[in-house]
Amino acid sequence: MKLYYQKKKISPPINGRRFAVGDIHGCYKTFRSLVRNKLELQKNDHLYLLGDYINKGPESKKTLNYIINLIEEGYKVYPLRGNHEEELIDAVRNEPRIVKWLLRRSTDLLKDGRVRQKHIEFIDSLPYYYKLPDFYLVHAGFNFSLNKPLKDKSSMLWRRMPERTTTFGGKKIIIHAHQPQALEIILSRVLNRSKIIGLDNGVNYIKRHRYYEYSKMGHLCALNLDNFDLIVQRNIETSATVNVLKRKKQSA
Secondary structure (H helix, E strand, O other): OOOHHHOOOOOOOOOOOEEEEOOOOOOHHHHHHHHHHHOOOOOOOEEEEOOOOOOOOOOHHHHHHHHHHHHHOOOEEEEOOOHHHHHHHHHHHHOHHHHHHHOOOOHHHEEOOEEOHHHHHHHHOOOOEEEOOOEEEEOOOOOOOOOOHHHOHHHHHHOOOOOOOOOOOOOOEEEEOOOOOOHHHHHHHHHOOOOEEEOEEOOOOOOOOOOOOHHHOOEEEEEEOOOOOEEEEEOOOHHHHHHHHHHHHHHO
């Protein structure tokens, strides 16, 4: 498997574009539509994925396989590690009894009760952040109170980063996911080219939710890092969810 994300230094694309994409959470159809139809991804583009590819959505296995296949086909895809990937790999190593519980909404990731080895290897190789000439890319956030925020892996996976100005990174803009925000807030921060920009619009929140106003959620967001265009794809997983539920009912 050709793993671009194992490189320590990422050279700028030649005649290509750079995109960052927020939490995918098993929304394979939505992600594929974004990549194919909205981004029209080319092999000289760079696609940065900000973590959380599994759980919540109906097709975690297909999501991981699609990312892996893009890399194997020669697309320059750079996935980061999210907290959901970290939880799973920790459970596989240290608490195998809770793996099925963690994947209770992503049973497609299991084969004979175990996570497939290729998915374990994929997740285990994912980095915690990317440092580009003009951006820091991270799943959750950085702990600005530390002298060396890049040493704090836990914050990169879990921290809810305040949307404020910071001197960390100098002129670099910080792009993160993890914390769902209304689409209008994301768009505002993109238009203002804020120091910190979140790209998680809660792609799975397409029904009434106890915390989020679902009418403002439910999109997968991609940011063109070169011209600051925000590209959004509405969740299209409804039919996939129905099919998964049918399969589970038939096998019960």
